[in-house]
Amino acid sequence: xxxLARSPSPCGASISIEAFEDGTVDPDQFDHEAHIxxxxxxxQLYELQEAIDRFSAALRRLTxxxxxxxxxxxxxxxxxxxLIADRRSTSESTDWQAFKQRNADLFAGRPSIVSQYYxxxxxxxxxxxxxxxxxxxxPLT
Numbered sequence: 001x002x003x004l005a006r007s008p009s010p011c012g013a014s015i016s017i018e019a020f021e022d023g024t025v026d027p028d029q030f031d032h033e034a035h036i037x038x039x040x041x042x043x044q045l046y047e048l049q050e051a052i053d054r055f056s057a058a059l060r061r062l063t064x065x066x067x068x069x070x071x072x073x074x075x076x077x078x079x080x081x082x083l084i085a086d087r088r089s090t091s092e093s094t095d096w097q098a099f100k101q102r103n104a105d106l107f108a109g110r111p112s113i114v115s116q117y118y119x120x121x122x123x124x125x126x127x128x129x130x131x132x133x134x135x136x137x138x139p140l141t
Contacts, residue, residue, distance in 0.1 A: 017041055021058045023065045030062075036106055037096065039084050044094060048085045052078055075123060076114060078132040080106070082140060083113070 015034045019025045025034075042051035056077050063072045087103050105113050114123070117135035122128060134140065 017045070020062065021054070023058075023062050025062070027066055032109075033100075033107055036080065036084065039081050040088070040096065040099060043081070043085050043088055048081070051085070052081045055081060073123070073129050074131050075118070075128040075133045079114060079117065079135075079140075 015025055015030065015038055017038065020038050039051070039055055042055050045051070046054065056074065059077060060069075060072050063069050083106065087106070088099065100107065117138045117140070118128075119136050122133060122136045125133075127133060
């Protein structure tokens with residue numbers, strides 16, 4: 001694994017792909033920004049499908065380990081990974097801070113960027129929790 005995957009997260013937490021996959025991340029430090037950072041890190045190392053597969057599997061293991069399996073949401077996980085990959089492809093920079101500054105909408109709280117693409121009804125389905133569903137408000141381009 002590259003040095004990028006092992007280096008501490010610049011988002012304030014000591015998050016790495018290795019710690020994420022091992023389930024040793026501090027859940028109190030693993031906020032939304034840390035999720036985005038880890039997803040971005042996977043996409044520095046892997047093609048989109050492998051990054052999604054690895055990130056999703058690790059996140060499911062982590063939620064299971066923490067006893068919060070019902071928090072895992074397949075559609076939201078895939079959605080963010082696809083957006084991060086798309087936003088990365090429009091820039092040649094591999095600098096996290098530059099990515100973060102250019103993509104502030106990925107980090108916004110309420111309303112989340114997710115709500116621009118998905119209705120609450122669609123995201124609330126059990127199907128959306130267990131498999132990726134396309135948006136029902138705005139298509140992914």
